[in-house]
Amino acid sequence: MAGLAASFGSGAMTNSIPEMDDADAFFVIGSNTTEQHPLVAARIIEAMRLKNAKLVVADPRRIGLAKLADIHLMHRVGTDVALLNGMMHVILEKGWENKAFIAERTENFDSLREVVKRYPPEKTAAITGVDPGTLSEAAELYAKSAKTMLFYAMGITQHTTGTDNVKTLANLAMLTGHIGFPSTGVNPLRGQNNVQGACDMGALPDVFSGYQRVSDDDVIRKFERAWGVGGLSREPGLTVTEILHEAGTGGIKGLYIMGENPAVSDPEARAVERCLRKVEFLVVQDIFMTETAKFAHVILPAVSFAEKTGTFTNTERRVQLSRQAMKPLKGCLDEWKIICGVATRAGYRMGYDSPEEILREINEVTPSYRGITWKRLETVWGIAWPCPNEDHPGTPFLHKERFVRGLGHFDPREYMAAFEVPDEQYPFLLTTGRVGAQYHTGTMTRKIPLLEREAPGAVLEISPEDAVALRVREGSMVGLESRRGELRLPVHLNPDIPKGTVFGTFHFSEKNMNALTICALDPVAKIPEYKSCAVSVRRL
Amino acid sequence: MIPGALVVCPFCGCGCVFHLAVRDGRAVGITPINSHPVSRGSLCIKGWKAHEFINHPARLRSPLIREHGIVREASWDEALDLVAKRLCEIKEKHGGNALGFFSSAKVTNEENYLFMKMARAAFGSNNIDHCARL
Ligand code: SF4
Numbered sequence: 247m248a249g250l251a252a253s254f255g256s257g258a259m260t261n262s263i264p265e266m267d268d269a270d271a272f273f274v275i276g277s278n279t280t281e282q283h284p285l286v287a288a289r290i291i292e293a294m295r296l297k298n299a300k301l302v303v304a305d306p307r308r309i310g311l312a313k314l315a316d317i318h319l320m321h322r323v324g325t326d327v328a329l330l331n332g333m334m335h336v337i338l339e340k341g342w343e344n345k346a347f348i349a350e351r352t353e354n355f356d357s358l359r360e361v362v363k364r365y366p367p368e369k370t371a372a373i374t375g376v377d378p379g380t381l382s383e384a385a386e387l388y389a390k391s392a393k394t395m396l397f398y399a400m401g402i403t404q405h406t407t408g409t410d411n412v413k414t415l416a417n418l419a420m421l422t423g424h425i426g427f428p429s430t431g432v433n434p435l436r437g438q439n440n441v442q443g444a445c446d447m448g449a450l451p452d453v454f455s456g457y458q459r460v461s462d463d464d465v466i467r468k469f470e471r472a473w474g475v476g477g478l479s480r481e482p483g484l485t486v487t488e489i490l491h492e493a494g495t496g497g498i499k500g501l502y503i504m505g506e507n508p509a510v511s512d513p514e515a516r517a518v519e520r521c522l523r524k525v526e527f528l529v530v531q532d533i534f535m536t537e538t539a540k541f542a543h544v545i546l547p548a549v550s551f552a553e554k555t556g557t558f559t560n561t562e563r564r565v566q567l568s569r570q571a572m573k574p575l576k577g578c579l580d581e582w583k584i585i586c587g588v589a590t591r592a593g594y595r596m597g598y599d600s601p602e603e604i605l606r607e608i609n610e611v612t613p614s615y616r617g618i619t620w621k622r623l624e625t626v627w628g629i630a631w632p633c634p635n636e637d638h639p640g641t642p643f644l645h646k647e648r649f650v651r652g653l654g655h656f657d658p659r660e661y662m663a664a665f666e667v668p669d670e671q672y673p674f675l676l677t678t679g680r681v682g683a684q685y686h687t688g689t690m691t692r693k694i695p696l697l698e699r700e701a702p703g704a705v706l707e708i709s710p711e712d713a714v715a716l717r718v719r720e721g722s723m724v725g726l727e728s729r730r731g732e733l734r735l736p737v738h739l740n741p742d743i744p745k746g747t748v749f750g751t752f753h754f755s756e757k758n759m760n761a762l763t764i765c766a767l768d769p770v771a772k773i774p775e776y777k778s779c780a781v782s783v784r785r786l
Numbered sequence: 787m788i789p790g791a792l793v794v795c796p797f798c799g800c801g802c803v804f805h806l807a808v809r810d811g812r813a814v815g816i817t818p819i820n821s822h823p824v825s826r827g828s829l830c831i832k833g834w835k836a837h838e839f840i841n842h843p844a845r846l847r848s849p850l851i852r853e854h855g856i857v858r859e860a861s862w863d864e865a866l867d868l869v870a871k872r873l874c875e876i877k878e879k880h881g882g883n884a885l886g887f888f889s890s891a892k893v894t895n896e897e898n899y900l901f902m903k904m905a906r907a908a909f910g911s912n913n914i915d916h917c918a919r920l
Contacts, residue, residue: 263800263823263824264823264824282798283798283799283800284798284800284830284831285800285802285824285825285828285829285830286800288828435799436798436799436891437798437799437891438797438798438799438891438892438917439794439795439796439797439798439799439801439891439892440890440891440892440893440894440895440898441799441891441916442799443891443894443895443898444889444890444891444893444898444916445916446895447889447895447898447899447902448898448899448902448914449889449890449898449901449902449914449915449916450914450915450916451912451913451914451915452912454902454906455899455902460912469906473903473907475907477910478906478907478910479882479906479910479911479912481912482912483883483911483912483913483914483915484886484913484915485915486888486915486916486917489886489888489913489915492886493886497883497884498884498885498886498913499876499880499884499885500872500873500876500877500884500885500886501885501886501887501888502869502873502885502886502887502888502905503888504887504888504889504890504893504897504901505889505890505892505893506888506889506890506916506917508888508917526876527872527873527876529869529873532846533845533846534842534844534845534846535844535846539846542850542852543851543852543872544849544850544851544852544860544865544868544869545846545849545850545851545852545857546849546865546866546869547845547846547847547848547849548846548893550796550839550840550845551793551794551796551836551892552793552806552808552813552837552840553840554894556893556894556895556896556897557894557895557896558794558801558894558895559801559895560794560799560800560801560824561798561799561800561801562801562824564801564824565895566794566801566803567792567794568792568793568794568803568894569791569792569793570791571790571791571793571806571807571808571813572808572811572812572813572840573811575841575845575847576847577846577847577848578845578846578847579862581893581894581897581900581901582894582896582897582900584866585897585900585901585904586900587862587866588866588869588870588873588904588908589870589900589903589904589907589908591866591867591869591870591871592870592873592874592908592909593874593908594904594907594908596900596903596904596908598900601894601896604896604899604900605895605896607899608895608896608899627803627821627822627823628801
């Protein structure tokens with residue numbers, strides 16, 4: 247988010263999913279797409295079959311898509327910046343860059359050239375483990391295909407260097423001119439169904455809806471007028487991780503959590519529990535008794551997606567209407583009614599008749615959503631923002647003719663090693679992720695029997711080579727330990743994992759990998775480094 | 787069987803829309819939509835099964851209040867009164883910066899907007915975020 251916004255002026259996915267049908271090549275990095283975004287993966291495979299599109303995958307594991315790819319760059323965990331700088335080195339050396347695009351649409355190219363010079367193929371190979379020949383082939387495929395779409399997900403952002411990783415991807419796309427046209431772009435795939443919408447609506451510490459900054463006087467005046475209040479704060483607030491930390495030290499005394507389960511999803515799960523226990527007053531609004539709700543002073547039962555009406559914004563910025571399929575279960579209340587009830591009782595009157603009326607207010611105060619009205623959404627499969635007025639068709643791809651910020655900004659980054667690297671005491675690299683049949687903390691998916699059967703419990707995936715060295719077999723119990731905690735769990739041998747790396751998931755609260763992970767934050771985006779920490783594995 | 791209302795899948799960010807069929811107050815089945823530009827008539831295993839948790843017996847069905855370690859059922863009025871009162875007390879005593887609000891990547895735009903409006907306008911706090919970072 248933060249990285250793309252700095253380079254282009256907008257942090258959202260630049261292009262749309264249907265455009266994939268016309269792409270000549272795909273570059274997928276840090277996304278286990280077949281598992282996490284199955285229909286995006288299916289579309290890539292279809293384009294390969296029907297249109298002979300090419301595929302480059304960069305991932306430390308031999309993931310599903312990697313097996314189908316023309317080229318698989320199996321780089322070491324946490325070496326994305328070096329890998330991408332290495333690709334750009336090749337591109338510049340061979341003259342495959344898009345000179346016209348660089349001249350007309352971008353700025354700061356010279357400093358990119360300086361930095362990228364320092365990543366010749368041999369040096370890149372030493373850092374990443376990817377041999378120079380393969381790197382060069384990947385660079386050629388990406389640069390020379392007419393229309394290349396780049397996709398990434400949490401594998402790129404969940405590092406202390408996450409913002410650097412994203413900026414480096416943006417550099418690569420600008421260098422080759424694969425941005426600002428149909429079937430190109432830099433496309434972050436969002437993990438949850440309304441991550442994009444939550445950001446768009448200003449559920450962020452520093453912006454109102456439509457990324458209007460709280461530090462901007464005109465913006466503050468506008469919202470004070472629209473909301474009929476005075477004294478809105480101009481000071482950006484704290485992020486999730488900072489709020490939890492402050493809760494632990496007594497700075498945050500009241501916490502209201504809607505539909506989230508930080509006791510499982512946050513790094514250093516035990517520290518989170520300690521923080522939640524310390525909060526003077528904790529409200530949790532959810533549909534199930536989550537691990538987080540167990541610490542709450544008040545629990546408010548909300549409704550599921552089937553019982554409500556409202557809009558969701560998918561990963562391609564497509565705002566869609568979801569209709570109520572059934573009445574709320576007895577005893578449960580719509581989230582918006584709960585919020586109105588609390589705000590009104592707190593002395594700030596909120597009276598709305600329907601979600602439609604709320605969307606009307608969003609249209610009024612949010613320029614990028616102005617033309618996305620309820621009435622229009624009733625008749626189309628969504629509208630992509632920005633959509634400045636009711637006659638506007640929406641914007642399936644961004645940065646056409648000019649970047650949102652004007653010129654695209656090259657911000658070259660140097661490779662930095664991960665915050666915690668394996669050593670003698672903790673010789674393995676633990677990386678975490680999701681599996682296809684489960685979703686996030688499992689609050690919903692673990693209630694579905696078929697999905698529970700597909701992926702019934704936590705396992706530690708290790709390479710067969712490491713298994714031999716540790717003298718363990720499929721299903722053997724091992725003790726997994728990091729500087730922050732330990733777990734016991736069975737191993738699963740997976741030949742697709744490189745030696746020295748182990749992989750675990752965080753869907754299963756009783757065996758939570760986040761007890762071990764590390765809370766080193768990316769300094770800009772403040773995303774915890776889930777993707778790597780050092781651990782030891784012991785046969786029990 | 788009637789295909790049911792048009793609903794956005796609650797799971798990943800692809801944003802498939804499907805028909806959700808309901809019979810006797812229970813969600814019973816899902817039918818994909820051929821004309822939807824992302825789904826194009828197919829869904830992944832999670833989408834196909836998305837109706838199965840809706841009527842799960844573990845759904846919370848009443849507001850709950852915990853006092854002296856004991857959790858008891860409460861009316862909506864009592865629970866909302868208590869939430870508003872305690873949050874106001876903390877705001878009065880320590881300011882809006884002593885409050886935190888976690889919004890959600892699973893609820894609607896309208897709900898996210900209102901939650902952020904409540905945090906900022908009713909409680910004077912910019913400490914609002916959601917777990918997109920995670
Ligand atoms: S059906 Fe599968 S791919 Fe489609 S939105 Fe739901 S989880 Fe994502």
